[in-house]
Amino acid sequence: MGPVVIGVPKERKDSEHRVALTPAGVHQLVQAGHRVVLEAGAGQGSGFADADYAAAGGEVVASADEVWQRATMVMKVKEPEPEEYGYFRPGLVLFTYLHLAAVPALAKALLAAGVTAIAYETVQLADGSLPLLSPMSEIAGRMSIQIAAHFLEKAHGGRGELLGGVPGVPPARVVVVGGGMVGMNAARIAVGLGAQVTVLDTNLARLRELDQMFGGRVRTVMSNPYNLRAEIAGCDVLVGAVLVPGARAPKIVTTDMVAGMNPGGVVVDVAIDQGGSIETIDHVTTHSRPVYERCGVLHYAVANIPGAVPRTATLALTHVTVPYALCLANLGVEAAARRDPALAKGINTMRGRVTNEAVARSLGLPYTPWTEVVDAG
Structure with a gap:
């Protein structure tokens, strides 16, 4: 293949300060023979100046229009x-x-x-892990507890409680629903701050792993409606950390469960970018207006949590995305997908067809394997 023009526009989402490529990533792509066109100011929120990109071999242009028009592959x-x-x-x-x-x-x-759209969140390795989602899940999980601690403060609308308590005063009760990457990292920070932490999951093997990982400092409970209700009752913080790759998150925490939390508690649903797993969260919030109250509890439903720490998030994200971007640019989508089954699972749409089964099922649309789309010409 000849050189590919890779475009990087500035992010448009509310308070989204991350950028798709660092100067180091631009340098790697340029060294491989490709061209990178970036919108002016795209990296500013993450601490990367236009001059940094130019020095790395990128071309900085004035408008998003020019980036999208010139690029054959757009990274966001x-x-x-x-x-x-x-x-x-x-x-x-x-x-x-x-x-x-x-x-x-x-x-x-x-x-x-007719866009060929490849989703970071559905690139999936043979062991089921999600290499391009994991770093953001780590950040969002850790931040969920920082966020909860902030909004538990009276000045921010909470019940006026210190997450870790003090000698003679019990700590806050934190319930994490889902023991995957988000849930594990939420539990890690909550335990570190001294909270009483319970993690629920439907996978007993995963609960065993978490029990060993935390040396018994985290209560692990099998997730079912009865146990969810019992554990959420009287808790101070509820973190939704449920993920079904590519599919809409299931609503497993009901309104009456949330109503059983302590008044002034905080709900953080990290799954909101996949529709949310908590019934009382029925709309996405933003970094500029992050919370609303329902059932006497504050609800945080920001869909781009890592955007609040863009420097860390951009570096973590591009460490994992750039190798895949190089593969796509060097080989083209078809050859890259044939070489790497994990990348093939990332293809969500191609030539007017939905090519990811979980996405198709969630949208109620026909599913067509990407290989059939290619073979059909």
């Missing part, structure tokens, strides 16, 4: 906003987080335009 962090749908066109490759199960309008726009 978050899913395109409606104002960006007009840039879609046949043959364009889009490599970013998509979460299509929760954004049907975006799926419709990608399909109508």
Whole structure:
């Protein structure tokens, strides 16, 4: 293949300061013979100046229009906003987080335009792990507890409770629903701050791993409606950490469960970018307006939690995305997907078809394997 033009527009989502490539990532792609075009100011929120990108071999242009028009592959962090749908066109490759199960309008726009859309969150290794989602899950899990501790403070609308308590005063009770990457990292920070922590999961083997990992400092409980209700009752912090790769998150925490929390408690649903797993969270919030009250409890439903720590998040994300971007640019989508089954699972749409089974099921649309789309010409 000849050189590929890779475009990096500035993120449009509310308070999203991450960027799809660092200067080091640009340098790697340029050294491989490709061209990188970036919108002016794209890296500013993560601490990377336009001059840094130019020194790395990138070309900085004035507008998003020029980036999208010139690029054959666009790399982003978050899913395109409606104002960006007009840039879609046949043959364009889009490599970013998509979460299509929760954004049907975006799926419709990608399909109508014939975009090949590859989602970071559905690139999946043979062992089931999600290499491009994991670093953001680590950050979001850790931040969920920082966020909860902040909003437990009276000045921010909470019950006026210190997460770890003090001698003679018991700590806050934290319940984490889901023991995967998000849940594990939430538990780690909550335990570190001295909270009383319970993790629920449907996978007994995972609960055993967590029990060993935390040396008994975390209570592990099998997740079912009865146990969820019992554990959430009287808790101070509830973290939703449920993930079904590519699919919409199941609503497993009901309104009456949330109503049983201590008044002034805090709910953080990290699964909100996949639709959310908590019934009382029925809309996405933003970093500029992060919480609302329901059932006497504050609800935090920001879909881009790591955007609050863009320097850390951008570095962590690009460490894992750049090797895949190089593979796509060097080989093209078809050859790259044939070489790497994990990357093939990332292809969500191609030539007007939904090519990820979980996404298709969530959207209620037909599923077509990407190989069949290619073979059909």
